[in-house]
Amino acid sequence: MQEISEKIFNHISDLIYQEIGVHLPQKKKAMVNSRLSKRIRKLGLQDFEDYCQYLENNKQELLHLFNTLTTNVTHFFREKHHFDFLCNNVLPQVKDEKAGKKVRGWSAGCSSGEEAYTLAILLSEFFNQSWDTKILATDINTEVLNAAQKGIYHQRQVKKVPYELLTKYFQLGTGENKGLFKVKSKLKKLVQFRRSNLNQNQYPIKSKLDFIFCRNVFIYFNDKTQNKILNRFHKHLKPEGYLFLGHSESINTEEREGKWESVYKTVYQKRRR
Numbered sequence: 001m002q003e004i005s006e007k008i009f010n011h012i013s014d015l016i017y018q019e020i021g022v023h024l025p026q027k028k029k030a031m032v033n034s035r036l037s038k039r040i041r042k043l044g045l046q047d048f049e050d051y052c053q054y055l056e057n058n059k060q061e062l063l064h065l066f067n068t069l070t071t072n073v074t075h076f077f078r079e080k081h082h083f084d085f086l087c088n089n090v091l092p093q094v095k096d097e098k099a100g101k102k103v104r105g106w107s108a109g110c111s112s113g114e115e116a117y118t119l120a121i122l123l124s125e126f127f128n129q130s131w132d133t134k135i136l137a138t139d140i141n142t143e144v145l146n147a148a149q150k151g152i153y154h155q156r157q158v159k160k161v162p163y164e165l166l167t168k169y170f171q172l173g174t175g176e177n178k179g180l181f182k183v184k185s186k187l188k189k190l191v192q193f194r195r196s197n198l199n200q201n202q203y204p205i206k207s208k209l210d211f212i213f214c215r216n217v218f219i220y221f222n223d224k225t226q227n228k229i230l231n232r233f234h235k236h237l238k239p240e241g242y243l244f245l246g247h248s249e250s251i252n253t254e255e256r257e258g259k260w261e262s263v264y265k266t267v268y269q270k271r272r273r
């Protein structure tokens with residue numbers, strides 16, 4: 001198959017930006033070329049031109065396009081210092097303040113679920129059964145969400161989970177499932193997975209949140225998109241709630257002004273007005 005042309009790359013990259021806010025710069029052209037070629041072959045189409053026509057006539061193909069072009073690398077206990085900060089600073093504060101015994105967190109851009117399940121494990125360890133704890137976990141990519149929902153991980157994926165937590169929260173596969181670890185239902189019921197686009201105005205959030213983890217997602221957005229999303233996050237957090245960003249992401253000083261306080265490495269607290 002011929003390589004993707006400049007014209008078609010720009011068309012796909014504009015479409016992705018408009019729909020999900022992900023910025024695909026020129027240096028991603030080889031990645032787009034290789035991933036889309038596979039999709040084109042799978043569909044039995046001839047070339048990129050054919051694919052654009054197909055996309056035009058089949059709106060549901062957009063879902064596959066997002067699945068193909070998003071990057072979903074993740075693991076359990078990723079950037080562990082954030083989880084230490086959560087357990088040592090955020091959760092004790094929540095425990096002191098909450099009369100209603102309700103805790104709500106959001107893993108935004110949750111990929112295959114490792115971040116959301118890590119959070120659920122920590123909430124479950126910290127709060128006793130009488131607390132109502134829930135993690136909402138959202139992503140745009142339906143393939144990773146299906147994997148998250150299944151909650152079955154290979155040994156290499158759970159290597160960062162401490163052994164006592166692994167045996168407590170995962171079922172160890174035997175026989176033909178040897179080497180696989182399945183999230184136990186007591187953990188699964190603490191996490192709700194939903195498809196949701198961060199680039200849209202409405203998020204599926206009902207109650208105010210104690211914390212949001214949106215890590216290693218902002219790197220794919222430009223400043224304008226990041227700022228729009230930050231304003232929505234601000235609205236959904238309770239006063240003094242926390243926002244965790246990835247290690248290479250931040251809120252610039254201008255945006256922080258009066259709204260966010262930097263309290264730890266790429267962790268921000270919503271200011272009480």
Ligand SMILES: C[S@@+](CC[C@H](N)C(=O)[O-])C[C@H]1O[C@@H](n2cnc3c(N)ncnc32)[C@H](O)[C@@H]1O
Pocket residue numbers: 020021022070071072073074075078108109110111112115138139140141144196197198199214215216217220246
């Ligand atoms: C690199 S993963 C980060 C996973 C996890 N937060 C972590 O830090 O390990 C980025 C995720 O963001 C998702 N994503 C990208 N654009 C999105 C959008 N507009 N709305 C929702 N999720 C999006 C991707 O599908 C991908 O699963």
